[in-house]
Each structure stands twice: as structure tokens, then as C-alpha cells.
Amino acid sequence: MANKRIGQRTFSFNGEVRVIASAAVGGPKEGEGLLQKELDHIYPDNYAGQDSWEKAEQKMMEDAVDHAVKKASLSNDQVDLFLAGDLLNQNISASFTARTHQIPLMGMFGACSASMLTLTTGAVLVEAGFCNTAVVAASSHNCTAERQYRYPTEYGGQKPDTAQWTVTGSGAAILGKKGSGPRVRFATIGKVVDMGLKNPFDMGSAMAPAAVDTIEAHFKDTGREPKDYDLIVTGDLASVGHPIASQLLAERGYDMGKNFRDCGLMIYTEDQQSFAGGSGCASSALVTYSHLIDEMKRGNLSRLMIVATGALMNPVSYQQGESIPCVAHAVTLEMD
Amino acid sequence: MANKRIGQRTFSFNGEVRVIASAAVGGPKEGEGLLQKELDHIYPDNYAGQDSWEKAEQKMMEDAVDHAVKKASLSNDQVDLFLAGDLLNQNISASFTARTHQIPLMGMFGACSASMLTLTTGAVLVEAGFCNTAVVAASSHNCTAERQYRYPTEYGGQKPDTAQWTVTGSGAAILGKKGSGPRVRFATIGKVVDMGLKNPFDMGSAMAPAAVDTIEAHFKDTGREPKDYDLIVTGDLASVGHPIASQLLAERGYDMGKNFRDCGLMIYTEDQQSFAGGSGCASSALVTYSHLIDEMKRGNLSRLMIVATGALMNPVSYQQGESIPCVAHAVTLEMD
Numbered sequence: 001m002a003n004k005r006i007g008q009r010t011f012s013f014n015g016e017v018r019v020i021a022s023a024a025v026g027g028p029k030e031g032e033g034l035l036q037k038e039l040d041h042i043y044p045d046n047y048a049g050q051d052s053w054e055k056a057e058q059k060m061m062e063d064a065v066d067h068a069v070k071k072a073s074l075s076n077d078q079v080d081l082f083l084a085g086d087l088l089n090q091n092i093s094a095s096f097t098a099r100t101h102q103i104p105l106m107g108m109f110g111a112c113s114a115s116m117l118t119l120t121t122g123a124v125l126v127e128a129g130f131c132n133t134a135v136v137a138a139s140s141h142n143c144t145a146e147r148q149y150r151y152p153t154e155y156g157g158q159k160p161d162t163a164q165w166t167v168t169g170s171g172a173a174i175l176g177k178k179g180s181g182p183r184v185r186f187a188t189i190g191k192v193v194d195m196g197l198k199n200p201f202d203m204g205s206a207m208a209p210a211a212v213d214t215i216e217a218h219f220k221d222t223g224r225e226p227k228d229y230d231l232i233v234t235g236d237l238a239s240v241g242h243p244i245a246s247q248l249l250a251e252r253g254y255d256m257g258k259n260f261r262d263c264g265l266m267i268y269t270e271d272q273q274s275f276a277g278g279s280g281c282a283s284s285a286l287v288t289y290s291h292l293i294d295e296m297k298r299g300n301l302s303r304l305m306i307v308a309t310g311a312l313m314n315p316v317s318y319q320q321g322e323s324i325p326c327v328a329h330a331v332t333l334e335m336d
Numbered sequence: 337m338a339n340k341r342i343g344q345r346t347f348s349f350n351g352e353v354r355v356i357a358s359a360a361v362g363g364p365k366e367g368e369g370l371l372q373k374e375l376d377h378i379y380p381d382n383y384a385g386q387d388s389w390e391k392a393e394q395k396m397m398e399d400a401v402d403h404a405v406k407k408a409s410l411s412n413d414q415v416d417l418f419l420a421g422d423l424l425n426q427n428i429s430a431s432f433t434a435r436t437h438q439i440p441l442m443g444m445f446g447a448c449s450a451s452m453l454t455l456t457t458g459a460v461l462v463e464a465g466f467c468n469t470a471v472v473a474a475s476s477h478n479c480t481a482e483r484q485y486r487y488p489t490e491y492g493g494q495k496p497d498t499a500q501w502t503v504t505g506s507g508a509a510i511l512g513k514k515g516s517g518p519r520v521r522f523a524t525i526g527k528v529v530d531m532g533l534k535n536p537f538d539m540g541s542a543m544a545p546a547a548v549d550t551i552e553a554h555f556k557d558t559g560r561e562p563k564d565y566d567l568i569v570t571g572d573l574a575s576v577g578h579p580i581a582s583q584l585l586a587e588r589g590y591d592m593g594k595n596f597r598d599c600g601l602m603i604y605t606e607d608q609q610s611f612a613g614g615s616g617c618a619s620s621a622l623v624t625y626s627h628l629i630d631e632m633k634r635g636n637l638s639r640l641m642i643v644a645t646g647a648l649m650n651p652v653s654y655q656q657g658e659s660i661p662c663v664a665h666a667v668t669l670e671m672d
Contacts, residue, residue, distance in 0.1 A: 004465040005416065009440045011466045052656050080341065081525065088650065089425040091445040095648035099528040099661045104345045106453060106525060107445040107648075107663075109427040117442060121457065128464035129340040130347045148652075189417065189440040192431060312431035312443075314424065316484075320388050325435040327443075 004127075007221025011187040017123045018181040019333065020133075020174040022289035023067030025060050027142070027168030030286065033268040038290040039169070040067040046143055046168060054088065057141035057170070061086070061097040064170035064289075065137055072133075072174040076101050079174070080131035083107075083122045085114030086139045086281055088148060089314075093139045093170075103135065111310030112207075112236050113190065114138040115171065115285040116329040120187035122175045123331075127184075132176060139170035140280030149200065149315060162202035162240050164279035167267060171285030173293075182296045182304070182333040188218040190327040192312065198323050200313070204241020204264075204276055207309040210326035211237060212248040214307055218330050219254065229332070230301045231259050233292070235284035235308035238264035238277030263287035263306075284308040296335050305332045343557025347523040353459045354517040355669065356469075356510040358625035359403030361396050363478070363504030366622065369604040374626040375505070376403040382479055382504060390424065393477035393506070397422070397433040400506035400625075401473055408469075408510040412437050415510070416467035419443075419458045421450030422475045422617055423502075424484060425650075429475045439471065447646030448543075448572050449526065450474040451507065451621040452665040456523035458511045459667075463520075468512060475506035476616030485536065485651060498538035498576050500615035503603055507621030509629075518632045518640070518669040524554040526663040528648065534659050536649070540577020540600075540612055543645040546662035547573060548584040551643055554666050555590065562592050565668070566637045569628070571620035571644035574600040574613030599623035599642075620644040632671050641668045 006012045023040045031042030041063055043049075048056040048063075061084065069076055082103035084094035091107050098105035110117035118136035125131050143153055145166040151157045175184070193210040211234045219225060226232065237245055242262040249256050263284045264277035288306050295301040307330040313322065342348045359376045367378030377399055379385075384392040384399075397420065405412055418439035420430035427443050434441035446453035454472035461467050479489055481502040487493045511520070529546040547570045555561060562568065573581055578598040585592050599620045600613035624642050631637040643666040649658065 005467055009416070054652060054656060080345070085445070087426075089652065090423075090447060090648060090650040092648065092650050092653050094445075095528060095661050095663070096653075096658075098663075099530050102527055104525040104527050105663055106457065109421070109430075109443040109445040110441075111426060121442065124461060124464060124466055128460060130460055131341050132339075189442060191438055191440050192435040194435050312426060312428065314426040314428050316390060316425065317428050317432075320390060322432075325431050327431070327434075327441055 009189045009217055010221035013123055013127055013184050015183045016177045017126045017175055017184045018179055019293060020176045020179045020181050021068050021072035022173040022293045023064050023071055024171040024286045024290035025064050025169050026286055030167060030169050030267060033272055034266055035286060035290055038294055053141055053143040057093045057139055057144050058096045061093050061137055061139040061170040062100050064172040065101060065135055068135060068172040068174050076103055079103050079133050079135050081106060081125060081134040083118040083134060084137040085109050085118055087111060087145055110327060110329060111312055112281050113308040113310030113327055113329045114281045115288060116306055116308035116331045119331050120329060123184040126175050134175045135172055137170060137172035138281040138285040140166050140282040142166045142168045145280060159275060160201050161275055163275040164203060164238050164264060164277055165274035166280035167278045167282035167286060169282040169286050171289030173289055182335050185334045186222055186332040188214050188221060188330040190214045190329045192325045192327050194323050194325040196323045200318060202240060203279060203311045204237045205244055206324040207311055207326045208237055208241040208244040210328040211245050211307050211309050214328040214330050216252055226254055226256050229303045229305050232305040234262045236264040236279040237262045237309060240276045302335050305330055345525045345553055346557035349459060349463055349520050351519045352513045353462045353511055353520045354515055355629060356512045356515045356517050357404050357408035358509040358629045359400050359407055360507040360622045360626035361400050361505050362622055366503060366505050366603060369608055370602060371622060371626055374630055389477055389479040393429045393475055393480050394432045397429050397473055397475040397506040398436050400508040401437060401471055404471060404508040404510050412439055415439050415469050415471050417442060417461060417470040419454040419470060420473040421445050421454055423447060423481055446663060446665060447648055448615060448617050449644040449646030449663055449665045450617045451624060452642055452644035452667045455667050456665060459520040462511050470511045471508055473506060473508035474617035474621040476502050476618040478502045478504045481616060495611060496537050497611055499611040500539060500574050500613055501610035502616040503614045503618035503622060505618040505622050507625030509625055518671050521670045522558055522668040524550050524557060524666040526550045526665045528661045528663050530659050530661040532659045536654060538576060539615060539647045540573045541580055542660040543647055543662045544573055544577040544580040546664040547581050547643050547645050550664040550666050552588055562590055565639045565641050567595050568641040570598045572600040572615040573598045573645060576612045638671050641666055
């Protein structure tokens with residue numbers, strides 16, 4: 001079989017796999033922000049009609065999958081595989097969604113890089129013929145993340161400006177070989193990068209070197225340059241981490257220019273308090289699976305790279321003095 | 337490209353992908369048990385030379401990967417991808433191991449089904465040409481699991497006989513198209529099955545229906561029967577769950593016979609206190625990647641199916657009254 005790996009760690013797809021449809025749903029704060037007109041559903045509150053935030057996050061992933069499946073004119077039993085990840089312990093949003101939808105589950109974990117990790121793996125399975133149609137999804141929820149990683153929101157702890165705001169919502173995409181949606185062209189798999197940073201209130205700085213490592217690997221593996229893309233977005237580096245990534249790339253000889261942006265800065269308006277910007281699995285998932293895919297379909301973007309970044313720590317490892325290992329997975333999408 | 341999916345949810349591999357090498361390491365209790373002579377390393381205590389149990393689990397996964405890479409006569413930089421999963425929040429054993437070994441990481445989560453979930457995905461990537469060589473791994477540790485899921489071990493809480501003993505250790509396998517090791521033939525992906533059980537001290541009963549669902553799907557998809565396998569093992573149903581699985585399969589018309597066993601009952605001797613038997617990601621990983629692969633290479637097993645079972649809950653979902661969703665992923669291995 002043909003070698004589909006180029007360079008050190010880039011998958012080269014043959015162009016058959018497309019994003020047939022995508023959908024994204026968000027909480028009330030997300031609904032008041034920059035994605036207001038492009039989200040498929042906005043919930044009036046963070047409970048989404050459920051009796052716990054965890055169940056609300058699950059409901060959001062279920063709904064994102066439902067919207068995506070419907071937009072692809074499919075039913076759940078016509079989807080062969082479900083690849084999903086989230087931030088909650090033991091990936092419960094993904095697992096409980098799989099229980100509801102009864103689509104065979106391949107659970108993945110990449111923290112906030114889950115969106116592109118699942119998109120990559122789904123595209124591999126479709127291209128290679130192991131399934132005809134896959135749905136990939138990622139979710140996060142501000143209140144479940146705060147409860148799990150930091151303090152209960154009721155505690156009302158103050159945060160520094162380097163902190164980020166975990167995005168509430170879920171994004172999903174249907175992958176297959178039909179239709180006219182964006183084609184999956186390349187995926188560059190991340191190595192774990194750890195610069196020794198330990199501050200959970202500044203994840204952007206910790207994740208920036210991982211994004212840089214993957215972006216540089218992508219350029220080296222493919223021979224492409226920044227100007228070969230209409231837009232390159234990182235997942236959730238926000239206003240502290242993204243300039244660090246720009247600077248590190250410049251030091252390595254890559255002038256990223258104006259078309260290098262961050263999903264965490266494409267969700268909330270400046271008037272909305274989000275500290276340094278959005279974060280969480282839903283950051284890249286909401287922006288990619290609503291605004292960016294829409295822009296590709298409108299003809300405003302032809303070549304897009306999404307570099308989803310993840311911080312791979314947990315509260316116990318933090319308490320034990322461990323630094324924060326990070327990873328970034330990149331996927332490129334192209335319109336004909 | 338050829339359709340590699342048969343029936344509802346079974347991947348049909350072309351036979352090119354082999355388990356080039358495998359390795360397993362275990363804690364002191366595992367070293368006194370049935371796998372004593374087949375483990376690649378036995379640690380004298382549960383700390384494995386580290387200052388926390390979490391770091392010990394990480395060390396065990398690092399060592400399992402090291403042993404497997406060495407047995408395949410490779411170095412880490414000759415391995416293209418690392419697919420791994422564990423039970424700890426945010427998959428830290430896998431992520432921290434990826435930091436140490438610097439192999440590009442694709443993190444997966446399937447609770448105790450991680451061994452076969454990663455083996456399946458690794459085999460897909462190798463067969464389809466997205467990588468030449470992948471290492472897959474899974475780990476668990478009795479003390480990290482107790483601390484995270486139940487009570488601190490120092491608390492000394494009593495347990496019922498239906499409880500299981502989380503296995504301490506890690507198993508890893510190298511996948512590629514070389515050598516003469518067992519070939520990966522089929523993989524059947526699990527749907528999430530939840531019969532409404534809520535007792536975290538009886539995971540075997542909760543997981544048995546998921547194992548049954550996947551085994552039945554495998555037989556329907558492939559047209560095979562129990563007698564087509566020399567051995568079918570479940571991952572960690574143990575002495576309570578495994579007879580339930582046998583009975584449920586009998587009710588559905590499948591006489592599993594004597595060649596239906598459980599990895600959780602193949603680790604500890606009867607003299608060792610393990611309640612209903614072993615559990616955890618390391619249960620199927622240790623048995624498969626030491627004893628069973630060895631048996632295949634010795635010519636004692638030709639056709640093997642491993643059905644790794646996972647319970648997809650976390651303590652918060654349990655406290656919120658949720659039942660325990662379960663999944664099982666099956667892989668079949670064949671010697672020429």
C-alpha cells in the first residue's frame with residue numbers, strides 16, 4: 001500500500017475524505033460573542049435543561065452530533081464510528097454521548113487538542129476504508145472544567161489576566177467521501193513538549209512551544225510555508241500564548257504574518273470578560289466547525305490549517321510538582 | 337480503496353500487520369502470580385523507584401515500551417507513533433510516557449479496553465501506510481486507581497467479594513509489517529452498553545453485557561463461531577462477570593465452551609487475595625502482551641480473540657447517580 005506518511009510525522013491524505021457537514025453549539029456567553037450568527041444552537045443557560053453541568057456538557061455534545069448528522073442528511077445508524085474526546089475525567093462526555101447515540105465508540109484523549117486528534121483519526125479510518133462515515137466531536141464546559149481542574153465556581157476565586165476562559169459548547173463533524181465540503185489534506189501529529197512551566201493559570205505560555213513544534217514539523221515535512229495557507233489558527237493559546245508562538249516561529253525563520261490567528265481570540269468580543277481568551281476543547285471545535293468551515297464553503301478560505309493545542313496535566317500531577325506537558329495536532333483542510 | 341469494514345462494526349485487516357514484539361511489566365503482587373515467568377520485569381515494590389504511585393505507573397509504561405522496542409530490535413526514534421491509554425485522569429501515564437520517549441502521541445481513552453482500542457487503531461495506521469511502526473501501550477496501578485476512584489489505600493476500607501483488584505503494570509506492543517509475529521486479523525469496535533448497574537464494587541457484572549454485545553457482533557459480522565478460536569479471552573470480567581457473560585452468550589445461542597476465559601483470572605493464584613479477580617487496563621495488557629503472545633509464538637495458540645472491557649464512569653458521574661456505561665473492543669490475532 002502507498003506510503004501515506006511524509007517526513008517525520010505528517011499524514012498525507014489522498015483528498016478523498018471530506019468534511020461532509022459540521023455543527024457547533026454553545027452556551028449563553030458564546031452566543032453573545034463573535035460566533036453568534038454561526039452556531040447551530042445557543043443554550044439560554046449553562047445547564048442546557050439538565051440538572052448538572054456535567055450532564056449539560058453531555059447534552060451539548062449529543063446536540064452537536066445530532067445537528068451534524070442532520071446537516072449531512074444522515075441518521076445515526078448510518079454513521080459507522082464515533083470518535084470523541086473531552087476534558088472531563090474518563091472522557092465521560094464522549095462516553096455518555098456514545099451511550100445515547102449508540103454509534104460504535106473510539107474514545108480519544110488529547111485535552112484541548114481533541115478536535116484535531118479525532119478529525120485526523122476519523123479521516124484515516126474513512127480514507128483507508130475501515131468505515132464509510134465517521135462523526136468526530138469534542139466538547140468542554142466552563143463550569144465542569146472549573147469544578148474539576150481548579151475551584152468550585154461558587155468559591156469565587158480571583159484569577160490573573162493570564163488565565164483563560166474555558167469555552168462552553170461542543171463541535172462535531174461528519175467525515176466521508178461524498179459531497180463538496182473541505183477535503184482533509186494533511187495531519188501533523190504532535191510530540192509532547194514540556195518547557196517546565198507549572199502555572200495552571202497561564203496555559204497559553206505552556207502550550208505555545210508545542211504549537212510551534214508541530215507547525216515547524218508540518219512545514220518541514222510538507223515543504224510548505226506560512227504563505228501557502230490563507231489562514232493558520234492555533235486552538236487556544238489566547239492573548240498571552242499566541243504572541244509567544246509567533247515570536248518563537250519568527251526566531252526559527254517563519255514569518256507567520258497576519259494570517260496567523262488563535263481560536264481562543266475568535267469567540268468572545270472585547271467587552272466580554274474572558275481574561276486572556278477562550279480555552280478548552282470547544283475553543284478550536286466551535287471556531288472550526290462553525291465559522292471556519294462556513295468561510296471555506298462561502299469561498300473566503302481555500303487552504304486552512306488548524307493547530308489544536310492541549311495541556312496534558314491533571315490536578316494530582318500538578319500537586320505533585322509536575323510541570324505541564326503539552327501537545328499540538330495540526331490538520332489542514334482544502335477547498336477545491 | 338477496498339472496503340475493510342465487514343458487517344456492522346468489524347474491521348477486516350489484510351494480514352500484513354503483525355505484532356512484531358510485545359512486553360509486559362508488573363508489580364510485586366503480579367510477579368508472585370501466574371505470569372511470574374513471562375513478565376519482562378517485576379518491580380520489588382509498588383513505587384518502582386519513584387516517589388509517588390502516579391510516577392511509578394508512568395515508569396512502568398515507559399519500561400514496557402522500552403522492553404518492547406528493544407525486543408523488536410528498534411530504537412525509539414525508529415517508532416513513528418505512540419498510541420496509549422490508561423485509567424488516570426487526563427491519561428497522564430500515557431502523556432508523561434510520551435514526554436519521556438518523544439514519540440508522536442495519539443492518546444486514546446477506553447478505560448480498561450485501552451489495550452485493544454490502541455492495538456486496533458495502531459494496526460489501522462500501519463496497514464493503511466500512515467506509519468511504518470507504531471507502539472501501543474496500556475497501564476494501570478492498584479494504588480493510583482484506588483486513590484482516584486475509591487478511597488485512599490491508607491483508609492483501609494473493607495470490600496465485598498464482588499470487588500476486583502486493579503492490576504499494577506503495563507503492557508506494550510510494536511506493530512509493523514515485518515517479522516513472524518501474530519497477524520492482526522479482525523477488530524470489532526464496541527458500542528456503549530449500560531444495563532443500569534451502579535455498583536463500583538461490582539464492575540464485572542456491569543461490563544459483562546458489553547463484552548457479550550461485542551462478541552456477538554463479531555460472530556455476526558465475520559460469520560465465525562466460538563469454535564473458530566483456540567481461545568477467546570475477556571479483559572477483566574473476573575469471577576463474577578465472566579460467568580454472566582457465558583450465560584448471556586448461551587442464551588443467544590453461542591456455546592463458548594472451555595476456551596472462553598478471562599484475563600482477570602489469569603494473573604493471580606488462588607492463594608493471592610484479589611477478591612473476584614484482576615481488573616484495570618493492565619489486566620488484558622499483561623496477559624496478552626506476555627503469556628498469550630508467548631503462547632502463540634510457542635505454537636500453542638493459533639487463533640486468539642481478546643475482548644477488552646472498559647467501564648466508562650468517573651467518581652463525579654457516580655456521585656451524581658449515573659449508572660456505569662461500558663464498552664468492549666475485540667481484536668483477533670492469528671499465527672500463520
